[in-house]
Amino acid sequence: MLDTLIPLAVDGLASAALIFFVAVGLTLVFSVLRVLNVAHGSFYSIGAYVAASVGLWIASAGLNPWLSFPALIFSAAIVAALFGPLVESCLMRWTYGKSEAIQILVTFGLFLILEDLQRIVFGVSSLAEDTPMLLLGSTQIGGVVYLNYQLLLIALAVVVVVGLRVLLTKTRIGRLVTAVVADREMAQSIGINTNRVFILSFSLGVFLAALGGALATPTAGAAPGLGAETMVLAFAVAAIGGLGQIEGAALAAIIVGLARVLAIYFAPSLDAVAPYIVMLVVLLIRPYGLFGQAPTRRI
Amino acid sequence: MIKSGWMTALAVSLGALAAPAFAQEKPASLGVGVLTFTSGPAAAYGMPGKNAAELMIDEINAKGGIGGVPLKATYVDEAQGTQGVIAEYRRLADDKTNQVMIAALSSANCLALAPLAEQLQAPTIGWNCDTHQLLLDGKSRYYFRPNGNTIPEFVAYALYLLQQKPDVKRIAIVNPDYAFGHDAALIFKTAMKALKPDVEVVAELFPKLGSANFQTEISKLSASRPDVVFSNLWGADLENFVRQAQPRGLFSSSQVVLALGETVLQRVALPEGVIVGVLGDGWWMSPDARANPETKSFVEAYQKRYGEYPVFPSVKMANAIVYMKAAYEAALKKNGGKWPSRDELADAMRGSTVKTLTGTTVTRKDNDGLVDQIVGVTQKSADYKFPVIGGMVRYKGDALMPPQGEDAIKWVGALTPAFLAAQPKPGSYK
Numbered sequence: 001m002l003d004t005l006i007p008l009a010v011d012g013l014a015s016a017a018l019i020f021f022v023a024v025g026l027t028l029v030f031s032v033l034r035v036l037n038v039a040h041g042s043f044y045s046i047g048a049y050v051a052a053s054v055g056l057w058i059a060s061a062g063l064n065p066w067l068s069f070p071a072l073i074f075s076a077a078i079v080a081a082l083f084g085p086l087v088e089s090c091l092m093r094w095t096y097g098k099s100e101a102i103q104i105l106v107t108f109g110l111f112l113i114l115e116d117l118q119r120i121v122f123g124v125s126s127l128a129e130d131t132p133m134l135l136l137g138s139t140q141i142g143g144v145v146y147l148n149y150q151l152l153l154i155a156l157a158v159v160v161v162v163g164l165r166v167l168l169t170k171t172r173i174g175r176l177v178t179a180v181v182a183d184r185e186m187a188q189s190i191g192i193n194t195n196r197v198f199i200l201s202f203s204l205g206v207f208l209a210a211l212g213g214a215l216a217t218p219t220a221g222a223a224p225g226l227g228a229e230t231m232v233l234a235f236a237v238a239a240i241g242g243l244g245q246i247e248g249a250a251l252a253a254i255i256v257g258l259a260r261v262l263a264i265y266f267a268p269s270l271d272a273v274a275p276y277i278v279m280l281v282v283l284l285i286r287p288y289g290l291f292g293q294a295p296t297r298r299i
Numbered sequence: 300m301i302k303s304g305w306m307t308a309l310a311v312s313l314g315a316l317a318a319p320a321f322a323q324e325k326p327a328s329l330g331v332g333v334l335t336f337t338s339g340p341a342a343a344y345g346m347p348g349k350n351a352a353e354l355m356i357d358e359i360n361a362k363g364g365i366g367g368v369p370l371k372a373t374y375v376d377e378a379q380g381t382q383g384v385i386a387e388y389r390r391l392a393d394d395k396t397n398q399v400m401i402a403a404l405s406s407a408n409c410l411a412l413a414p415l416a417e418q419l420q421a422p423t424i425g426w427n428c429d430t431h432q433l434l435l436d437g438k439s440r441y442y443f444r445p446n447g448n449t450i451p452e453f454v455a456y457a458l459y460l461l462q463q464k465p466d467v468k469r470i471a472i473v474n475p476d477y478a479f480g481h482d483a484a485l486i487f488k489t490a491m492k493a494l495k496p497d498v499e500v501v502a503e504l505f506p507k508l509g510s511a512n513f514q515t516e517i518s519k520l521s522a523s524r525p526d527v528v529f530s531n532l533w534g535a536d537l538e539n540f541v542r543q544a545q546p547r548g549l550f551s552s553s554q555v556v557l558a559l560g561e562t563v564l565q566r567v568a569l570p571e572g573v574i575v576g577v578l579g580d581g582w583w584m585s586p587d588a589r590a591n592p593e594t595k596s597f598v599e600a601y602q603k604r605y606g607e608y609p610v611f612p613s614v615k616m617a618n619a620i621v622y623m624k625a626a627y628e629a630a631l632k633k634n635g636g637k638w639p640s641r642d643e644l645a646d647a648m649r650g651s652t653v654k655t656l657t658g659t660t661v662t663r664k665d666n667d668g669l670v671d672q673i674v675g676v677t678q679k680s681a682d683y684k685f686p687v688i689g690g691m692v693r694y695k696g697d698a699l700m701p702p703q704g705e706d707a708i709k710w711v712g713a714l715t716p717a718f719l720a721a722q723p724k725p726g727s728y729k
Contacts, residue, residue, distance in 0.1 A: 007518050007522060010518075011514060011515040011518050014514060015512065015514065015515060018512065119338060124337070124338065124342035124343065124346050125342075125343055125346070125566075126343060126534075126535035126538055126539075126566075128538065128539075128542060128567075130542055133542075133546065134546060137546075138546055138547060138548070143521075143522065144518050144521045144522055144547075145521065145547045145548045146518075146547070147514075147543075147546060147547060150514060216511065216512070219512070219514070219539070219542065219543050220511035220512050220539050220542075220543070221511070221535065221538060221539055221542065223340055223343070223511065223534075223535030223538075223539075224338060224339055224340055224342055224343075224535075225339050225340040225509050226511060229509055229510075229511065260515065261515050264504065264515045264516060264519055265515075265519055268503065268504045268505060269505070271476075271504075271505070271506060271507070272476060272506075272507040
């Protein structure tokens with residue numbers, strides 16, 4: 001029994017970790033900016049392409065292969081620094097307060113532009129650099145060989161959940177973000193530079209998406225279409241957890257990860273739809289997601 | 300019944316008179332519509348095809364075109380979806396300057412375009428239309444599939460596997476979740492059970508096309524302890540599967556069969572001993588290909604222009620263009636040098652035997668092509684940085700193809716161990 005349950009749990013958590021990085025970025029951006037960013041998945045795939053390119057450069061330059069680990073985080077930081085302020089100040093800012101339909105159309109347009117941009121810059125072939133995965137080796141659990149890199153991803157996801165909670169509750173910038181989330185007008189009236197908070201929050205969201213892509217590269221590489229695939233799943237996870245809820249995204253990622261794993265093990269034909277069945281059931285019972293709350297009416 | 304026959308004959312005769320069946324003046328250029336995937340995940344397979352088409356057309360034009368007429372290609376991206384592909388095909392085929400279509404890569408698109416080719420009377424070469432469900436009625440006049448279909452392609456893997464490992468019992472399948480994956484699984488399973496009735500399918504997984512992460516599938520496969528893992532994953536999906544499965548020991552615990560493995564030989568480090576093939580005879584390094592100076596020249600030009608060697612989708616496209624050129628030359632010859640009509644071109648394709656870059660394709664009366672099937676195992680090479688195919692066998696195309704009009708799956712299910720024993724052995728193609 002334990003021999004079956006342990007692989008199920010390891011697979012489920014490893015699968016959840018990768019989904020979590022991108023979903024938590026999406027949910028963070030929504031909670032601060034109140035915009036559902038359809039282009040969020042593109043930052044995931046750009047992160048993957050940049051990380052693979054940097055990793056390949058490290059390998060070709062003959063540098064220490066362990067540098068490929070910090071390179072993953074460095075790649076995500078480059079993507080966030082490049083796209084975060086630019087996209088927020090030049091595009092997203094003009095959608096604040098507009099209808100959801102306008103916001104979705106604008107970010108969908110951005111998604112299409114970024115998809116073509118990737119094609120022009122990185123071509124249509126897949127790109128991969130698996131040094132970090134190979135350096136860490138493998139471990140046998142419950143009679144099945146697992147990559148230690150998969151276990152590292154689970155640990156990193158826990159670090160990100162805790163890190164984000166600490167950032168939002170124990171630091172000055174975190175409190176500023178919380179204030180803007182609670183009441184944008186009031187925050188502005190007491191002198192908080194909301195534009196700066198928006199840029200920082202959006203860039204952090206881009207960083208988390210790009211980090212997800214970068215961390216996926218050693219096992220999954222980067223390929224055309226990755227952004228769309230990831231985005232759909234991230235939406236499902238964010239909706240299950242409750243839009244704007246960090247811990248909700250974490251729990252939803254675990255539920256979706258386990259649902260997918262159970263489907264693959266016991267009902268393979270349901271593999272692709274399992275996350276959406278979970279979403280449907282959760283939203284029928286709790287329309288605002290597991291951790292979400294109905295908005296209070298302000299007078 | 301007789302009345303209906305006369306009516307049909309009359310309708311066909313009137314239709315034939317109305318069709319542009321007469322030989323025409325030579326056009327300024329020969330328009331060719333080429334449909335393939337140039338974006339999205341399938342571009343990993345489609346772009347090598349487009350590269351080959353560009354190269355072949357440039358080379359034909361450099362030598363004066365076909366019958367003195369230069370080729371002018373219009374490329375259509377199949378990633379836009381079947382409705383878009385149909386609209387683009389209709390636009391191109393309706394334009395009489397486009398006299399021949401090379402379409403398509405996706406089997407779903409091929410199935411949608413085949414009736415349209417008949418309606419628009421546009422000679423069309425299905426360069427990668429593998430599904431055995433195409434051309435089933437045997438009535439197609441304008442749609443041709445010279446590169447073979449899924450039945451011989453996947454029966455060949457069952458034959459090779461059982462010749463290499465006659466004791467296999469537990470098989471697992473991991474194929475993409477769409478018609479190509481499900482068809483291949485059905486054909487491979489049916490062939491395996493017919494040739495060795497005691498085989499057992501211990502896992503059958505169909506991950507979504509375009510999946511990047513196969514870790515759970517690999518865990519499930521490992522836990523099922525199969526003797527054999529068969530897969531027709533392709534493109535980035537296949538690369539990711541190999542990259543994730545190899546360090547997790549799947550390639551050492553089971554015999555892996557990768558039906559489209561040749562397409563990733565230059566991109567991921569496949570270990571030795573993996574059974575791979577080319578869904579036909581399109582291996583640029585096969586003995587026949589190496590003996591052909593035209594193939595040698597194509598491979599060198601391809602490598603120089605695109606920085607890598609052609610993979611079998613490139614060769615399939617190149618062979619489709621060779622096939623088109625041969626049909627034009629045959630029709631021109633029959634017409635005494637006058638430019639052929641679309642009907643005359645289609646007539647030249649039907650029943651033809653064409654020497655391609657990697658072998659021969661014979662077009663049956665139902666417009667389906669007979670091509671040999673090359674299968675082998677990955678081997679290290681002293682000459683290349685990537686593994687090559689060794690221990691090759693070349694199964695005869697007609698031996699592995701169900702007779703015209705017969706139910707293909709029933710035919711596969713009726714194969715016998717005696718049929719297996721009669722086939723050439725691995726390593727016999729040198």
